[in-house]
Amino acid sequence: MEEKLHDELRKLLDLNETERVSRNRCFDRFDTPFGRKLFAYYRTCMSLKKEIYDERRRHTVLMADVDNGKEFELKILNEPIRYQRTTVLPLTVKSYFEDLIKNRPNAEAV
Numbered sequence: 001m002e003e004k005l006h007d008e009l010r011k012l013l014d015l016n017e018t019e020r021v022s023r024n025r026c027f028d029r030f031d032t033p034f035g036r037k038l039f040a041y042y043r044t045c046m047s048l049k050k051e052i053y054d055e056r057r058r059h060t061v062l063m064a065d066v067d068n069g070k071e072f073e074l075k076i077l078n079e080p081i082r083y084q085r086t087t088v089l090p091l092t093v094k095s096y097f098e099d100l101i102k103n104r105p106n107a108e109a110v
Contacts, residue, residue, distance in 0.1 A: 005038055006090035012042050013096050041089075048087060048097070051076055053104050059083075061101050063094070 012021055021042065030039045052061060062075040072094050076085040089097070 002090075005034065005041070006092040008038050009041050009045070009090065010092045010096065012038070013045055013093060016042075016046070044087065045089070045093060045096075048074065048076070048085075049100055051085065052097075052100055055105050057081075063097065063101075065091075 015021055029035055052059065057078055060077045060079070062073075062077065064073050064075075065071070066073050066088060070091060071088050072091055074087050074089060074097060077083070
């Protein structure tokens with residue numbers, strides 16, 4: 001079931017590039033326990049995307065594999081204001097975040 005969740009999450013992230021995904025527009029899809037978990041993952045990813053693209057701050061973004069390569073850790077750091085956000089995500093969305101980091105303004109990826 002976790003693999004299906006991760007695959008669906010990747011599809012949602014790709015879909016978000018062309019159209020807006022909201023819980024109200026797709027209520028039937030997100031009305032089950034699986035759907036609620038999927039939507040929570042999706043909202044976390046959208047929050048991370050917004051933070052990575054925030055032009056007002058110059059974040060350093062770090063990525064590392066964890067759990068024997070089954071997941072990866074995404075860290076957003078900003079030393080001057082002592083800010084750190086650490087999130088563990090499924091490996092299926094790693095390439096999505098790699099592309100985001102590569103194409104963002106003020107890039108400082110490590």
